[in-house]
């Protein structure tokens with residue numbers, strides 16, 4: 299075990315560490331500091347033979363910038379973790395997460411370590427992004443599973459049934475019986491047609507490209523009503539107007555997601571949807587509103603599903619320079635509203 | 646006459662102590678690819694009245710595919726919320742345990758489906774299920790057939 303000398307290892311750690319490590323006495327005089335601290339702090343008038351005080355670099359713990367030295371960490375004998383501002387080279391003020399711990403009570407020496415907050419945040423953001431990516435991949439996978447199951451259960455099975463039925467045609471001598479079998483197959487095929495139409499509309503309605511967002515939404519709401527028994531009170535003044543395809547897609551998908559959330563979570567029987575074009579001083583804008591008077595929810599609470607819907611809505615709206623606002627309150631209901639600048643219409 | 650089918654449903658609900666009882670309309674009427682819930686007792690939502698059911702989907706789809714009854718004592722053990730959404734009647738009425746029984750006509754074609762459910766998981770013994778099934782056979786099926794004959798004669 300003891301093949302290495304602890305002192306030399308500690309020294310290597312001290313000098314190679316990417317966090318600033320300083321040893322200070324109780325007056326704040328710096329006894330030692332590591333390379334990272336030397337590199338970061340402003341040491342322009344540092345005399346290597348003299349002690350230098352940490353207070354010359356410290357800008358206190360308050361965001362206001364006024365250091366309040368009556369609560370200075372130097373007084374502490376316990377281990378402390380806190381946020382502190384430091385002056386770095388070129389006089390920049392940087393936020394650090396600091397640890398302060400007395401290690402030698404006899405000589406009153408403490409160790410002071412500093413990690414820049416922005417680095418930590420970057421790390422956290424990175425982790426968050428990674429998590430989000432994983433969830434998006436998972437959601438895509440689930441979607442594929444669902445479509446594949448729909449195809450398998452509905453389409454493949456039904457086709458197989460028709461096939462088996464049709465195989466019997468040539469062995470059926472009795473004309474009346476044959477007619478009945480043909481009629482049965484016909485019916486199965488027409489169900490199948492309906493079924494496939496439903497799947498493809500769910501994926502991306504052809505009417506969105508052919509007839510525009512208003513028509514596509516109307517069809518979608520009719521479907522919601524049949525499927526889930528929900529009533530959608532849809533008000534619009536779009537009047538078959540057309541916009542750039544990416545804008546129409548964003549509107550359709552956001553309204554679809556918000557309405558679907560209301561169906562799934564609000565518990566309310568009715569949803570209000572407004573979709574209006576309006577002029578403003580910087581051109582034409584589209585405003586939309588999806589509202590329910592149901593259960594509501596707390597922003598930032600654990601989502602009941604994957605939680606990617608709201609995220610996707612924000613992503614989509616920013617892709618067309620629009621803005622989105624979600625307003626919800628438990629017991630009162632939920633309102634999603636937004637606007638998109640459309641520049642010009644397409645005629 | 647509807648009253649008597651409804652009456653049978655009410656009796657079933659009471660006798661076997663279920664919070665909710667749902668019966669579909671005719672499943673196999675020619676030329677119609679969709680059907681609806683005919684009665685839902687024990688619901689205070691109006692949604693089921695608007696829902697259109699389609700052969701091969703939802704709870705009726707599952708039961709029709711096999712032609713067999715379905716007994717689920719604890720829904721949450723079988724479906725996660727995402728999957729449950731494929732069965733709107735279970736999802737919206739918050740049914741946690743249920744029995745679904747297909748009803749056959751005299752030509753051995755399924756004509757409807759009855760669902761008896763609770764809003765909490767429910768233990769259903771073999772004997773309970775048999776008794777329930779017998780009542781559906783004996784009362785509900787007969788009453789439904791009667792109603793159908795009346796339709797056909799008018």
Ligand SMILES: Nc1ncnc2c1ncn2[C@@H]1O[C@H](COP(=O)(O)OP(=O)(O)OP(=O)(O)O)[C@@H](O)[C@H]1O
Pocket residue numbers: 559560561563564590592593594595600601602603604605606607608609631632
């Ligand atoms: N209209 C609403 N009424 C009540 N709760 C809502 C409503 N809309 C959203 N929520 C709550 O906000 C959460 C986040 O919604 P979001 O659309 O981001 O995710 P999700 O619907 O759970 O999953 P996904 O959309 O990815 O399938 C939901 O899980 C739900 O708890």
Ligand SMILES: [Mg+2]
Pocket residue numbers: 555558559603606607608
């Ligand atoms: Mg959602």
